[in-house]
Amino acid sequence: MRTVWAGAGAAALALLGAVAVAPAPGWTAAPAAGRPYVYLEGAAGSVLQDTLSVTNPGARPLTVRLTGQGARGTRVVLAARTVTVPARTRADVPFAVTVTADTPPGELRGAVRAAADGRETLVPLHLRVSGPRLAALTVEDVRVDRSGTLHYTLVNRGNTLLAPRLAVRADGALGRRLVDRPERPLPLTLRPGERAARTEAWPDPPALDSVTVRVTATAPGAVPATAAADTVFASAAGVGAAAAALLGVSGATAYAIRRNR
Incomplete structure (x- = not known):
């Protein structure tokens, strides 16, 4: 029995050691307030605003490059193209979606691309352009x-x-x-x-x-x-x-x- 307990203790110590040296979870970029995607609604010709949250759980500062990808008839402008997030910190980056005056009513899709440390992630943008439809x-x-x-x-x-x-x-x-x-x-x-x-x-x-x-x-x-x-x-x-x-x-x-x- 003493040998069995010794083996179990060694295994437990090895497991604890593995947990101790496991890498911290990677950085994330997501809509503010923990939403799965950004949803915006407005008429043609309007400017719609929201916020992107970039979280750095690592032990060193992280610089993230941000790029807006608007649907046809829209333009995504971020408050900053790059943001440096201190260790174990979250940075909130405002952005605006401009809907051109000739954008037809309906559903559109876009995204914000975040890139850092050789990895990229896309934050989906769901946009609904309101207004009466006229087909002619x-x-x-x-x-x-x-x-x-x-x-x-x-x-x-x-x-x-x-x-x-x-x-x-x-x-x-x-x-x-x-x-x-x-x-x-x-x-x-x-x-x-x-x-x-x-x-x-x-x-x-x-x-x-x-x-x-x-x-x-x-x-x-x-x-x-x-x-x-x-x-x-x-x-x-x-x-x-x-x-x-x-x-x-x-x-x-x-x-x-x-x-x-």
Whole structure:
């Protein structure tokens, strides 16, 4: 029994020694008041403020570099880019989030990056931009060039992000449907006030015809927008074929008249 107790005592002493020499927990950066993330809410054009807490549990001073990462339409400005925290001390660093006047209502994400001693940590920023949502989309500058390529511009006239969808239709002079492309999503997102000039290929335009092209754009919450353009296709081959057809008709008519005589 004496041997067993001796072994247990040695193990306990070894455990205590390990605890005594264990490194102190590393530094931390987090929202003040122990919150898991920063939550801010305000209207477009406002400046929102909060505080970041940097804790140094070590036995020596620690210098931490801070960088704000704002979402699109926002800017994060810290009171200091670097902060030196004394040993076993916490430093509180104020910061502000500026929301630009054209930022649409909705949820945004950002972060504050803290770096020291070869390690980085991100403090999440959750931002809610308040205000009524207005979805408005227009189609402008519709035209068709000589190669048959369709040109148009989409404009976001509202205050919220838009994911447009597009449909294209083209009708000939005699009412014949030449193009009928159903509505489909486009690979772009429009910010408020943003314009996007785009093109649509028309691989087989008519050789000779007067055409009306209609472009219709839609987006969730927005009224469908339609714009049209008229164009005339008159290729050399098309004109030649038409002239030949007319000459053929004229010749047949003249022959019929002579025969009747």
